[in-house]
Amino acid sequence: MSSSIVTPDRVLIVDKRLVPIDGEQFHFIQLQHPRTKQEQSYAIDQQTKTVFELIQSTRSHSSWFINDQHVLPDGSLYIITPVNIIFLLLPSLWSHARLNSIPLTKIINDSFKQLQLDNDFILEKLQSICDIDSKTNLIKLNNEKLFLWIRDRIDRLKKHVEDEEHAFDLVCEYLSDDIIEQCQQELKLHGNVRYDVPIGQKTSSTITTTTTVLCTLYLLEKRSSSSHANDKVNLSTNDQNVSKTVVDHAKQILFEHHLNASQSSSFHEFHRIQNKSDCIFAKRARCWNAPHWLDNISIEDNCERLLPSFILFCAFVKETSIDGYVIEIPHNDLTTTLEDFGQVFKQILRFLSDHDPAKRHCMSVSPKRIGEKGWVFEFDRITFFLTTFTPHYPETHPRYAHGSKKYCHILFQPELSFLRHNLPDDTPETNWTQPITSRDKIRVAFREQGREYSIRPTIYYPPSHDMIRPLSNDLDDVIEWWL
Known part of the structure; x- marks a missing residue:
């Protein structure tokens, strides 16, 4: 399995029914998540043209012991799940193709080109939610088709979860706020729906009080130290003098808490x-x-x-x-x-x-x-x-x-x-x-x-x-x- 994104020597769980045995056809790329716009790892199976989302499940203070020979310090478990490419294309379609017909090239940005999917395959997928001129390959988002397609996603999920609100919640993890708002109006969905960090970006739910206190004390101490003449730390926590490690650590604590x-x-x-x-x-x-x-x-x-x-x-x-x-x-x-x-x-x-x-x-x-x-x-x-x-x-x-x-x-x-x-x-x-x-x-x-x-x-x-x-x-x- 080749990749420039995922660090080697990690434990990845793969359903053999979803990907080929030949790992060379299975590689990783990074794309913006359709809801959060944050960079996220995805995988593409070139043989079946299936796109997968990489999900990380983390446990603190854990490692992997592999074949009685190797110890992997990273105890995270990586899982891949299929994701419909329509979700990945929808932000661009919503921004550019709602009012006017545009060429497909305007939708396929440089990062999406990493999937190496041919235009015919993408156009075939987009027929579910777009009007397409077969001669010019101009596309325009069709709101009626889009909401019927989303309704179908929700109905499929309803068979496997508690109720419609839960199914809608799961679909909304891949939709922007304005699309969600339109869904609520067009599909009459007014349940008690809440949206959290997308599943693929959730951090561990385990947190220690000691870590929270230490991080908070760091921020407080950072201000009190500003009175020293030789200290160049700014007063605001929004400055750039906090190290990336501390910021990442604090952000993780913030999400977990x-x-x-x-x-x-x-x-x-x-x-x-x-x-x-x-x-x-x-x-x-x-x-x-x-x-x-x-x-x-x-x-x-x-x-x-x-x-x-x-x-x-x-x-x-x-x-x-x-x-x-x-x-x-x-x-x-x-x-x-x-x-x-x-x-x-x-x-x-x-x-x-x-x-x-x-x-x-x-x-x-x-x-x-x-x-x-x-x-x-x-x-x-x-x-x-x-x-x-x-x-x-x-x-x-x-x-x-x-x-x-x-x-x-x-x-x-x-x-x-x-x-x-x-x-x-x-x-x-x-x-x-x-x-x-x-x-x-x-x-x-x-x-x-x-x-x-x-x-x-x-x-x-x-x-x-x-x-x-x-x-x-x-x-x-x-x-x-x-x-």
């Missing part, structure tokens, strides 16, 4: 809000949960507990594609009214501001300034859009917590997350009868459920006014939590 945290019981309360939200992006948003809030210690002490994880979240949020950080606060005597909750909210933001590693200290301005246009919450040079959900809101309110009675939630959304999902610019205008943009569709969805958003006549307003919405949902009624 996210996967573990998403299974915790405390996270399920916010999952309920996500899964029942009328926002088309909420169900597939990937959120990082703060440490469990303790009733028997002070607000400041709880903030001390969550600070390291918030720093780690901000340090690598650009590369890990996580959409938000959630703080879950028990609903008790401290949050009896929205105004009471506002004071807890203010204490949390002030604590984070006081410990901002970039030393911007956005809360260290006059209260009047926080309530004005132009102010935004910022931490480690990352600006955030803040949203809150509490049991105070009725079912007719857009901030309704969907039955979550025990907790108040604060959602920190990095503004770069909105760029990642390619949201259109904010606008006071809404196409109610024929919603076109995702923003239109979100507003229409909330209205149809009886939870219509109050939309300002301008896009220039103080962000602090929307962080805790009043029970009246009246734009003139403002909860001044910053005072």
Whole structure:
């Protein structure tokens, strides 16, 4: 088996029914994953023209003992599974061939040419989702064919998994956000679907507390050392002075911790809000949960507990594609009214501001300034859009917590997350009868459920006014939590 991508001396499990015995016809290449756009290893069997995805299963502190002769330090297990090339071509088709007919050469980029598949074979595959001019070989994506093809993928998977939502979830691991959104509308798929790191890119679910603490301490120590005259370390965790080894290690910890945290019981309360939200992006948003809030210690002490994880979240949020950080606060005597909750909210933001590693200290301005246009919450040079959900809101309110009675939630959304999902610019205008943009569709969805958003006549307003919405949902009624 020849390859310039996969390191030799690894254990690879291969189904003999899928690949030829002659390993020379089976080689590895790297292509962008259709959902994450990250480089991933694939294999091609030139004889059958079958493309496979390489999946790595990792266990910590493990090795392989082969034939009583060899010990392989890498205890990972590599598996190959077939993948339909339509998934690999779909991002280019969606970007370039939705409105106009284009030549096949515009779809086949240089990296895809590594598969060495002839044009006739590719055109034959694309007939399932495209209109093709046989004379000119011009192709155009046919939406009706595409969604029928995706529907067929889901129906096939339904025979082997729990339900349709699970089947849709698996298919979505290979689709971009905008295609998923169209699928939900065209195929009437509105289940509680969540999308995680694609299977082939998941890391081990095992993580040690010691490793997390060491990584966090490294980041904290990195800042404290900046006071030394000869130390050239920058203040932000987004700088380039962190070694690649440390960054890769920390990113792995971030993913592993996210996967573990998403299974915790405390996270399920916010999952309920996500899964029942009328926002088309909420169900597939990937959120990082703060440490469990303790009733028997002070607000400041709880903030001390969550600070390291918030720093780690901000340090690598650009590369890990996580959409938000959630703080879950028990609903008790401290949050009896929205105004009471506002004071807890203010204490949390002030604590984070006081410990901002970039030393911007956005809360260290006059209260009047926080309530004005132009102010935004910022931490480690990352600006955030803040949203809150509490049991105070009725079912007719857009901030309704969907039955979550025990907790108040604060959602920190990095503004770069909105760029990642390619949201259109904010606008006071809404196409109610024929919603076109995702923003239109979100507003229409909330209205149809009886939870219509109050939309300002301008896009220039103080962000602090929307962080805790009043029970009246009246734009003139403002909860001044910053005072």
